[in-house]
Amino acid sequence: MADQPLLTADDVHLSFGETRALQGASLHVYGGEVLALMGPSGSGKSTLLHCLAGILTPESGSIRYGDRDMATMSDSDRSTLRRGEFGFVFQFGQLVPELTCQENVALPLRLAGAGRREAHRQAASWLDRLEVPDVAAKRPGQVSGGQGQRVAVARALVTRPKVIFADEPTGALDSLNGELVMKLFIAAAKETGAAVVLVTHEPRVAAYSDREAVVRDGRVREQEPAR
């Protein structure tokens, strides 16, 4: 694990109307580590993840990616960052329903400017790696929840991002499928050297992490040292 943090949140504040979602949250994410953000519902963990990913902009405080302050980056620059260096996995996969699974996985590469043939070759390789090669030509509506989530993981990994943000990645799966997805996900992330920021409230999912941080009332209350 690198000495310098890859991502740093420092005293981040963010409100939605009257609701104070983050009230001085601070956090470090190191390259290659798997960090679990835990906490009760409404604690602000997903909001913190979205701030770290540059999807939301804090009202105060800073989010630094390497030596860049994300608060001062334009929307376009943050989009470029998300396209090239970040990957995402959501609770329900959120695959594009009209694209085939292979096209879904290839999409981030295509958005980054890769050619169709090369993007599809890499997508097929990742589907294979995540043990769902047979769903390549199927649409998301035609595959099971577990298969769909593995496709979503493949989509997050295909650009070989530096950081993967995963928001309750197994929240919609049964425990067996959840275990399988997490195993494949973490193994693949480790293989590519990507850091993983994992929002979950399930201890068995958090068990796949190298480190846990607990979010309560919009603040990071506890951070376990790196294992």
Added chain:
Amino acid sequence: MIRGPRRWLFELGLGARMSVAGGRAGWFRLGLIAIGVGLGVAVLLGAATVPAAIAASNARTDARAIDNFDEDVVKGDDTLLVSRTGTTFGDYAFSGEMLQAEGSRPPLPPGVTRFPGPGEMVVSPELDRLMREPGNALLRERWDAEVIGVIGDEGLSGPAELFFYLGTDTLSAEDGDPRIEGFGDATIEQDVVPIFVLLTLVGMVVLLIPVMVFMASAVRFGDQSRDRRLAALRLVGADAAMTRRIAAGETLAGAVVGLLIGGLLWVGEILLANRYGTGALSFYLSDLRPVPLLVAVIVVGVPVVAVLVTLSAMRRVVVEPLGVTRMSVTVRRRLWWRLILPLVGLGLLWPLYQGIDGRSDYEAQVVAGMAFLLVGISLLLPWLVEAVVRRLGGGSPAWELAVRRLQFDSGTAVRSVSGIAVSVAGVLAMQGIVTGIESLYNGSGSASAVRYGMEILPGTDLPERTWTAALDSTPGVLEYQTVRMVRAGDDATLRIGSCPVLQQFARLGECRDGDVFALDGAAPGATYTLGESGSSWTSPATTRVVDSKSDVPASGATVLVTPSAISGVAVKPDNTYFYVALDPGAPQAVEHLRNTAVGLDLQAYVFSYANSTVRDALAGMRDALLVGSIALLFLIGASMIVNVAEQLRERRKVLAVLVAFGTRRRTLSGSVLYQVAIPVALGMILAVSVGTLLATILMVAVDAPLTVDWFGIGTTSAIAAIVVLGTTAAGLPALWRLTRPGNLRSE
């Protein structure tokens, strides 16, 4: 617990309440449905009013009809001689009857309280108004008669009719002027030109079918958000049948408001028709009452059809407590049954290829054929879009996202485009036929192509020198020539005149006095027996065969003869026509000439090669059609905006994820553009093909020269492009709003 019909009523009412419960969005959706249905209802009510209005108008013209062919009427104290007459002033065409009492008790025409004696006339209110206008002095001078009264409503086809009765003492039964003892006792065959019947029928179909298609898609506006509301109701215990009734209630609310809007629009229509109707196409307000049976069919039928459309659309949707599933993707569209209607339409229209002249039984066939063909477009288009997008691949991410989206579900996009396609095909068909007819009128007989722009066809046997003397003293007459028409046997005509005036009829090339020209089947060296004189004349071997300048088919062979070529033969012309060149710098010259002609001979017919009345009417028809279709296209554009906005809302999760991945807005905007443009482009291709085919059939039917209406194709394509760009641009704010990164939070 309420059961049975009361429960159904409750559920329908719940649906109606839900249709406006969604706040602004709900009202907007209801408004769009109501406007869509309202426009349709207004057009339907208008169509239901036309037969009654025409019947009322015809009843009045029948009441003043004159039987020209009853030779049994004996001269008496109550008989009169009549003769039809007419003239033109500027763009106005007038018709009238010359009346000459033969006794002390002549019958009065309907709406006339005092019989006009010689030098007196009774005019319609609109003609009276025109005659009183300060700038129309030449019109007042046209008839050397004093206006002694105004024709009442019961004697006119409508308030704007330009009609008059002119008292005279120049008629004579011996000269063939009809004698009558009353008005309205003849069974008049309405002498309507088949082309204009065809135009009217085509116009009605062209206007009605797209509106029907639009109405059908209007009642499905916002059905996705409605289905989500229904899913919420399923969650609290509504069963599938209840959801259908609630959905029917939502649609009924829109349809009923649409009926009211349609009623209001119809009131506006009849007020406009009453105010701006011109000539024979003007109606009194009392005429404009729709046929009650048709009104009942509309009032009951529109809501019922709206509900049926809704229920039919819901067959492919499963509304479950946890959400909505669409089954559209599992059903591959079949072509064979979609071809039935257009093929039947083509089959019905095909006999028109023989032409419509002399036929009287084609109306129903044309209406059915056009309707089937146009409705067929809305059936073929979904198949065409599916078949084409299935084969589309590769391309930029924006293209790929759009194509895949259309492959996944093209139904919503196609529904809106159907209206555009049907409308454009109809417009092209109509434009095609109008252009064809226009080209008949714009042929080489147009003013720019002829030296003598006016032609006078005398109606009585005045000496030639009377005419020439009058023409000499008519202001604005630069030059005139006479052409003597002589019947030559049963099927040929000799036109005897100088070279300059004969150039009017054919492409003569070089012409000298003594030359003879044959056209329309006439042959050099043929011998003819000339008219009443019975003398014989043989066209010389040097006669040149030339091409006619007229696009109108000739009724027989024509021989153009310069005076020296027939100088030794006794000729008594059957008619002498005058060809007059007017000073282009004297705009009133034509009215002076008409005054001269009417002053000499009330039955003379003055024909203008530059007469633009028909062309103007056709151009007006084209313009009206174009304006109507532009309005319809923009309305369809509005419905497409609603569809785009709704689709974006439904896909906000996916959009949020795409944005999280860093997808550029440019990519998403491009995807929206392609999703709108691809179905529209395919719709236009289908519409242009079917429209041009229809236009071709109709042009052949009316014997018009075949032309491709590039103007119509260009205009409608440009409007379609504007609709695509406008729809995309209007959808972008919703796209920006939905793709703000912060929206991901709600996912």
